[in-house]
Amino acid sequence: MKPAPFRYAAAQSLEHALALKAEAGEEARFLAGGQSLIPAMNFRLAQPAMLIDLNPLDDLDYITVDNGALRIGARTRYSRVEHCAEVARWQPLLAEVLPNIAHPQIRNRGTLCGNLSNADPASELPAVMLAAGARMHAHSAGGDRWIAAADFFINLFETALQPDEMLVEIELPALPARSGTCFIEVARRPGDYAMAGVAASLTLDANGRCGSASIALCNAGPTPMAAAAAAQLLIGGVLDAEAIAAAAAQAQEEVEPNGNVHCTADYQRHLAGVLTRRALTSAAARARQGTSA
Amino acid sequence: MNPIIGQALDRADGPAKVTGAAQYAGDFTASGMAYAVLVQSTVAKGMITGVVQEAAQRAPGVLHIMTHLNAPRLPQGGKAAFEPPAGRMLSLLQDGVIDYNGQPIAVVVADTFQHALAGAAQLRFSYEQQPAALDFTAAKRSAYAPKKAGKEDADVAWGDAGAGMGRATERIDHVYATPMQTHNAMEPHATLAVWQGDQLTIYDSTQGIAGARKTMAKTLGLDPSQVRVISPFVGGGFGSKGSVWSHVVLAAMAARTLRRPVKLALARTQMFGPVGGRPRTEQHVALGAGGDARLTAVRHDVVSHTSVMEDFVEPSATQTRMLYATDNAATTHRLVKLNVGVPTFQRAPGEATGTFALESAMDELSYALNIDPIELRLRNYAEKEPHEGKPFSSKSLRECYRIGAERFGWSRRPRQAGTLREGNELVGWGMATATYPANRMPASASAKILADGTAVVRSATQDIGTGTYTVMAQVAAEALGLPMERVRFELGDSSMPDAPVSGGSMTVASVSPAVQAACLDARAKLIEAAIAPGAPLAGATRDDVTTGDGWLALRSDPSRRVSFARAVGGRGAIEGKGEAKPGKEREQFSMHSFGAVFVEARVDRDLGRIRIPRVLGVYGVGRRLNAKTARSQLIGGIVWGIGMALMEETSLDPASGRVVNASLADYHVPVNADIGDIEVVFVDEDDPHVNPLGAKGIGEIGITGVGAAVANAAFHATRKRVRDLPLTLDKFLV
């Protein structure tokens, strides 16, 4: 099908985009890469009265690095981030996840901010934001604010963004020394959304014990699911097979998968356990080798 | 000169396809054309009690809404044109009865496609719903015997299976299951219907233009001479385009009412129901063997579903009647009726599902007997067809096993399952036998040698992506003595000489002898013209003339020669005709292709995920007319077999009867990255009996055996026997 009728405005500047959004409110949607929005409109699952096109905003196409902290703008497409050496160096988790998202053609158009604003719990990226401790920078005509990833994803396709707000950039903190990360997923077919996936980030303390840990899963509940209790089990301990197995078993308890036409909820839960164990095992090895990924 | 037949030539239609020049059914237009959209029922069983169509009627551009209330009455009341499955029970809006969810119940026609879609979205139906039969397991209680199973009897037995089973020292007795599947050809079905007075032209995506013509004529009450069917390119059919389905007739009905051409193209989701699909099967296989590993008895009892509308049988036990030597066998087919769309032939109907059951059971028996699976098959090798005792026209299955084992490295395979491991992956090797009958039907062709020294050869056959254009041009070029580039082969128009449906892997076997005959006829006439008094080769005898590379020359004096162009001369063209049909040899011989397929499976120990890094298929399929298209067909079949083994399943919502995964996002078929190395090897065969060219047919055998070979490899890796397809990950968790 084709979309229902809508008005279209090309944003001339960030201020212009925000002003248009302030005026139109929920009726209007931002158009980023269009890789989720346009299919939804063609199926008439989404029928926005107006699109505010962010694609002209070249100045929001950036990746900056400040002391290892990465900032990525709203117009920055996946493929740029995927092929950026600085990203691989400072946030290997992000570099590792990108090839798992969709197909190259889609990554040439889709944006990270579009993905996160879409808040699809099946998507890999929100889980990575949780595991990496990212922050979201929201702007409105009235001002701006930072939202922690943990507070950003409210429910299925629902974020903390207000109707007049736009996600303008994201920030990922620098990965400390002696850290290792890992992302793994299992999909029925390469390029498809995963049946479940796990992002893990570990940092060792000076004694080689686990200083900090974070684990988050995709397609395992109504939002990206942080396995906080599982991560807590690791902290202060040695990252051996036993500790990792215990954390994996705990992660399996923390997810709330729903099942779908490709797999049962039981299988997703099983997957959550196995993948968490594997992700933690590689992340720990990388942290020990100091190779991060 | 090298023979042209057999060469690995590129597809003649390749450039047209990759440049978009090839016109598929949906690409045709006609002046004044209107667009139709099919509307489907949203309940599985009941009656339509009301139609609310005012809004749709008023929607922009809507020209016509056809429902059971106003559809033209058809002369036979919309009954199947021919006894099913030759004709199908269609949904032609002759009454308000609903037999399945997704049944065509209306057609909305508008000036543009978008207007038709928007109009259709506003059409509302009310129903009186009735309880629908959707539960296969429950319906099994009322399973019944169909009249036939394919071309054979539903039940075939010989010897005494019960007694044979009693004598066995090892027995395998299990139920194997395969799910509903959907063909999903890349090109969705599409039809453009154009009336000129009482003459109907149909541009259709079909595997059988001759059959479509007859079916359309009978259904609409026309003489076949009033119907012409055109189908130059078909983007895959796999059986789903072997029948005329409702939308084709509905397009013609709407076009007649509106007095303008109407195009009706199905959406992908509409291909899950109204255009056939593979039925679900449950197959009970029992094998008994003595200490010598010889089969003392074989039982194969098949239950498959059909639609309440029509009996269609998936003849899964047919290969069991010919594959292994045994004195005692009993095979049956039973049907259960469900409120679903009419199922139909799907690539290797019978053998694709049947070999999964039989070849899995053979694998199980090999473990029970503790002998190598190939050895088990060799011990039970059928030297002649086991039931009627007919000799095989050719059979190199023993060679296939031997070459396959050698190339795959089978001797390195540990007999015991569950012993190979690399990292997280359990590794297993499995094999299975592949087989498919060598079918053939009557066909005809014409060949015209033109004054410019080129030839046009025609037959009303189809190229469903298999290479008919290329292969027939090769046969023609060689028979005529012309280079390939000077032969044009045309097909896909029912006004050409008749040819059979492109199904049952029989296009090459049926049509190439007719093409060859037509070309030899034209060549003979050309020679006559060239040796006539006053002609360039005057005085020569017929037998002294050879043709090659566009020349006629004398064997006795090659310096005396004349080009085809000059030989045609002032006649303008020389035309030959050819007909070919199977004869008595079919009663004397049993005719089948055979092969052996070998699979390596790697199963993630914790996740149950199966990867197939390599497959080897070795086949004896008679003479290959084009080495490249032959190989491609088999690779395609193997890929499909992998999909059948690991992914494909049409899921029915048990409450509503609706297909819940009616899209290519949710109905999984393999993508490139899912497929590892596939190697295809041929055993050369010279079969003088099947047909004059010795070709046994290649299309369907590739999928057969693959499901079992994958399951057998997965068992060898994991010691977990999964007897229901697809082999999803959860089934391999320990």
Ligand SMILES: Cc1cc2nc3c(=O)[nH]c(=O)nc-3n(C[C@H](O)[C@H](O)[C@H](O)COP(=O)(O)OP(=O)(O)OC[C@H]3O[C@@H](n4cnc5c(N)ncnc54)[C@H](O)[C@@H]3O)c2cc1C
């Ligand atoms: C075939 C296919 C396969 C895919 N597979 C995957 C996959 O495996 N994993 C995966 O994660 N994704 C997958 N996707 C989705 C893809 O990643 C999308 O690109 C992404 O989800 C959205 O990014 P976008 O820039 O295209 O956003 P758009 O589609 O343009 O927008 C998405 C939503 O976010 C809103 N929005 C966009 N930008 C902003 C902003 N700056 N501030 C506020 N709101 C905004 C839009 O209004 C819209 O509601 C797939 C898509 C396709 C078509």
